[in-house]
Amino acid sequence: MSASTYDAIVIGGGHNGLVNAAYLARAGKRVLVLERRHVVGGAAVTEEVHPGFKYSVCSYVVSLLRPEIIRDLDLSRHGLEILPLESTMTPMPNGDYLARWADRDQTRRELYRHSPRDADAYDDFGSLMYQLAFAVKPILEMIPPDPTSVSVRDLRALFRLGRHFQSLGAQRFHELHKLMTMSAADYLAEWFETDVLKATLSASGIIGTFLGPRSPGTAYVLLHHYMGELDGVFRAWGFAKGGTGAVSEAIAASAQSFGAEVRLESTVQEVTVRDGRAVGVVLQNGDEYAAKLVVSALDPRRTFLGLLDRSHLPEDLLTDIERFRIRGSSGKVNLALDALPDFTCLPGTGPHHRGAISISPSIDYLERAYDDAKYGAFSRRPYVDMIMPSMIDPSMAPPGKHVMSCFVQYAPFALNGGWSPERREAFGDAVIDAIAEYAPNLKDIILHRQVVTPADMEMEFGLTEGNIFHGELALNQLFFLRPTAEWARYTTPIAGYYQCGSGTHPGGGITGQPGRLAALKILGKLK
């Protein structure tokens, strides 16, 4: 055991681990972050895979990063700038397109072109989602109460939650109930008639899940997209200057400014438990570090089953964690381009290149993409959500050149026959084909391509089964159920061992909130 003892060791330098470390260090604790890779960030990372071209290798857009984290950790001073991503454009098979722009009038005019009724409905839908997001938001901000506990704190929190739901009024409560039980496709069909609009909206309900737009429960995730708007972040989606790695780097810089140490290429093998208490960690290379407490920022499988001897854990917890649904279903293709893709529906360079472009022509298209995955294949014609970071931040590529980030579904982790280099390239080809249908010049302008499969996400980024959110954002895995009913408040059965990754409340995405709430919980205990 090394001579010095840390107040806290954080395992995993993903953005949540870094947020956690920064808050602990800011409170005066001596903190060490141990990261397996050669860079911080985990799934929020920027890497120059092809010389001169920077890829946001995994996550590529930022919506829910908590503004209080940006304020508390002074992230703007550490270089964080989130630039607006203003539009979404979906090319259509008939040569037309559907776009939604930053401006309400402009969007209305565009929707009106497709359906006058949908243009009206879109405004009403937007205000309802805004109201419901406002209603649900307090839940995301709360350290989840334990509904079976009798502690005053938990009771108070539960009571607040109950009162909050009452205050919604019958109509909104009813609507919320629908969102929680219906499929995105069914819910949207109550509002809209334009297929391409329904498809593009429903796509947000399937991201990171092993579900199709017609699967019940996908409607709820629609709401998450309106959440970002409530904090003075008026654009739902943004792009971090320098790629999503810039988010992690700013948080790391902030943590270091508060005195935290960040050690790269340090893979933790095991958490040292003595007398039922976490007292440090052992690295793969045999190094040992002692600490008063240990925080895991890894996913629940790794936190419980990977880093601990099973004998330390109660049987029912082991069962719960084994059952925790974590099937990966997404892939990523990053491209270095010699020029911009030229979309047949909007020829030339235009404002659409500065926003998201979605390959989601119809609900059927998405559901078929899911059908392939259901039976263990990657989608032959996948859903793709892409952005061109170099159009927003020119420093992402050499002058005149471009990078393109393509998020893809579905690519099941459990691919029939397993993932291999050939299958990876075949998957990459399917993605390029799907886009090239609408931007025929794409194949001629590719300088380099990086294909990331769920298997790569597990191997390279330590995401179990390649799940982008450390576990599906399904309703039975949220709030006071994340990751399990008993251990949903950042604690574990082992004294001094905490969890703070995306597998804890409020879940995945670049929010920083699990890391922050866990730190608040720990600091309450450390007093």
Added chain:
Amino acid sequence: MPLRTTPFHPRTAPLNQAQDWRRWSGFLVASAYELTHEREYWAIRSAAALLDVSPLYKYRVIGPDAGRLLDRVVTRNVAKCSVGQVMYTPWCDDDGKVMDDGTVARLGDDVYRMTAAEPNLRWLHQHSRRLNVEVADESDAVAALAVQGPNARAVVSMASEQDLADLRFFRVTHATIAGVAVTISRTGYTGDLGYEIWIPQEGARQVWDALVRVGKPWGLTPAGMLALDMARIEAGLILIDVDYVPARRAIIELRKSSPFELNLAWTVKLDKSGFVGRPALLAERDRRPTWQLRGLAIEWESLEEVYAEFRLPPQVPTAAWRVSRPVYAMGGQVGYATSGCWSPLLKKYITLAHLEAPYAAAGTELMVEVTAEHRRRKARAQVVDLPFFYPDRKRA
């Protein structure tokens, strides 16, 4: 261009000396044509003003059940609307809260035109189930001009070569201007004698040109939104999103208003059966509304006192404002003013205000917050029944 321009744009753009445009329902419209809007305001009150009001939403409602559909939706009794008549009306959601206001014009036995400030196509469709009616959005197909002011009748009569003396207040007629078939309604948003002309968009420019030609000797002046805003406050006419929040956009209940609370009790026909919001409105009538929309006239002497502290004469706004200002009684805040302006005609500083019902009687002395030299002060004001200005010529 991402924003739209109206069919009159080729005419209005060269006139807009400062290229001073504002947005209205996704269109560009002139704030003012001249460098100051004063002459345009006075044209409304002393001669005639020509206003491009094309961005209004317009729906054509046709079919044997057209009247029934409208009756289901709006609070006025459309069954009583005769051919050639126009009704001003609000419409409400199920809770009896105002969603929008506009007009319903009966153009033929089974043909109506509804104008609205907000998109309402979906709302109308939702209520037309099992009715034999068709609703068409003619917002783009129909351009609209308002000719407002004491000389409006002369101008429009000459342009249409038709004596409009018989076209009574809130009546509509078919006519031809410069060979273009139009409808002319005796309506407007200025509280003055005035007409609105509904023109197929292909003929828009011909009609504009004809009006400008015959209007010259009558002092017809193109006027923008700044002038209109002052006139409509004098006329006590409410503006959506400024004086009330449409129910579908109100995030909280507090922001919604019933027609009773907007001084529109006269438009609510509770004796007609089955229209959207009726049960809620019945209940509200019985328990009496908690708010009232009224005029407030700020006392000049009180303004003098406020500004005297800074050795200044009263500073009054040159254009209408649209920010909410608290209104107080002795005991505390009892309401808020939502828009206001200095009326050059009345020589009064006037505002529209939402007041708690007990403080809404005409003559009640209240106080409005004014900001003088960055400091908050209160100026005395009297509650006034609307409108502030009501010339005989408006209805004559």
